[in-house]
Amino acid sequence: MATHPIRLPPPAPEDAAARNMRQLVLLRWLAVGGQCATILTVHYGLGIQLPVAPMAVVLAALVMLNVMTGLGHPHWPVTNFQLFGALVCDVVALTVQLHLSGGAANPFVSLYLLQVVMGAVLLHAWSSWALVGITSAAFAIVALASPPLNLPPWLATSLSPAYILGLWCNFVLAAVLLVLFVTRIAANLRSRDAHLAAMRQRAAEEDHIIRMGLLASGAAHELGTPLSSISVLLGDWKSEPAIRREPRLAAEVDEMQAEVMRCKSIVSGILFAAGEVTGEAPERTTLRRFLTGIVAAWPGRVLFEDRLGDDRPIVADRALGQALTNLLDNAAEAGASAITLTAGLEDGIVVMSVRDDGNGFSAEVLAALGRPYNSSKDRKGAGLGLFLATNVLRTLGGTLQARNLGNGGAETVLRLPIASLALTTA
Incomplete structure (x- = not known):
């Protein structure tokens, strides 16, 4: 007997949040290198006296944070809160460095916007707006509480309080607009990706x-x-x-x-x-006759509840008939002793439900409703009934839903436009 090799699923791609954390670590290494080069250039190259020791402590703290993140990353999943905490640490480090080097008069104060942009791209909406509030408060603190830097005469300058206030207002406005539009663009991209994933499925x-x-x-x-x-x-x-x-x-x-x-x-x-010629013309019938014919042809006992009202002429759809038969077979295989097929019309939509008092659906089957070979039965080929019925309904422009009943058993509801079955005359 021939054997078939078991195909293992491909390894799951690295979690997006983990990749984002890795990018933050890389960006922090670049920030540490850039800050170190800037401090040395300003202090020793331009002769501007900076508190090098406290600023070096901040850089050492960032290095330690990176090392701890790298050591812990393989062992725990990265969450939105952890990304938010990492960005807040960066904001705090930037605030301390600015406080030690002139406050709002430091040209690197605009780096707060970089933190805001990263938060808008990487974080959930609430944490993005929280980061806007934190950076705005940090900007205000360095503008009001930071001591002025002792600059050489040829570099000395002063900023008026009105200018500092305008600078802060400009930052807040830019941060709000960035988060507002970047989060909307990110949501649109996520919606597009979800749609593409559904289309691929x-x-x-x-x-x-x-x-x-x-x-x-x-x-x-x-x-x-x-x-x-x-x-x-x-x-x-x-x-x-x-x-x-x-x-x-x-x-x-x-x-x-x-x-x-x-x-x-x-x-x-x-x-x-399958679209092949069988020598039979499409059968013209009515909706009531079509459904009663399915019930009569099924070998078991089915109670048919007719709520159709006025009958409608249709062209019998064999695929739909087979889908209904599959659902009746599923109910019987689930140990049902009473099966009811109910049919009615609601605003041009045919609503058909198959109810039974069997064992119902498992949670796994309901979670993967409509996927092939999704069944609690162990026999080969099981799990195609709901899959075929779902795709038949989708082809006709309809939907299929399934649920377990509170008193035992299950119910499968099919909805499709009557126009997809309607008999048209030339």
Whole structure:
């Protein structure tokens, strides 16, 4: 017997928050290097006296923060709060450095905007706005409380309080606008990515359906000949005198003929759904007759609750009929003793529900509703009923929902526009 190798899923990509934290660590290393170079240039190159020791302590704290982050990163997941805390640490370090080097008169005060932009891109909305408040407060602190830097005469300058106030207002306005628009742009990008992911998932499911359809139509072709042969043989058996004399044997032959005709009808439905010619014209019927025919053809017992009101002419959709049959089969396989099919019309929408008193759906099946091979049954090929029904409804412009009932059992609700089945006349 041939064996098939087990395909392991590809390793999950690194979490986006972890990648963002790694970028923050890299940016902090660049900031440490830049600050170190700037302090040395200003203090020793330009002759401006800076408190080098306290500023070096701040740089050492940033280095220690980076080392601790690097050591802890592989062992714990990165959350939004941790990213927020890392950015707040950077803001505090920048505030201390500015306080030690002239406050708002320091040209590097605009680096607060860099923290705001990173927060808008990396953080959730509430933490982005919190960072705006923190940086605005830090800007105000360095503007009001920082001692002036002792500059050489050729570099000495002074900023009026009105200018400092205008500078702070300009910062707050720029920070608010940045967060407002960057967060909206990020939300639009996330929405686009989610839509693309859904489209890729749908394309993969439709490709799966195509492959299943090719397999099913091939099997239908292969089954057509033996089913026809069996039907001819049963007809010959029925005319045999020995069988005609035995009512029990004659009844069994009649039952076998009925089952063979049902198999042939299923095969014809598969070929019809695959778009192949089966010698049958599309069946014109009504919605009520279509549903009662499905209930009558199903081998089990189903209670049909008719809430349709006025009947509507339709073209029978074999795929929809097979989808409803699959749902009835699922209910029976779940151990249901009572199955109810309810149908009604609500504002041009056909609403059909299949309720049962069986074991219901597992949480895993409900969480992955509509995906192939999503089933609690262990047999091979299980889990295709809801998958096929979902895609049939989607093709017709409808939806499928499933839930467990509070008193036991489950309910599957199908909704589709009556226009997708309506009989149009030229």
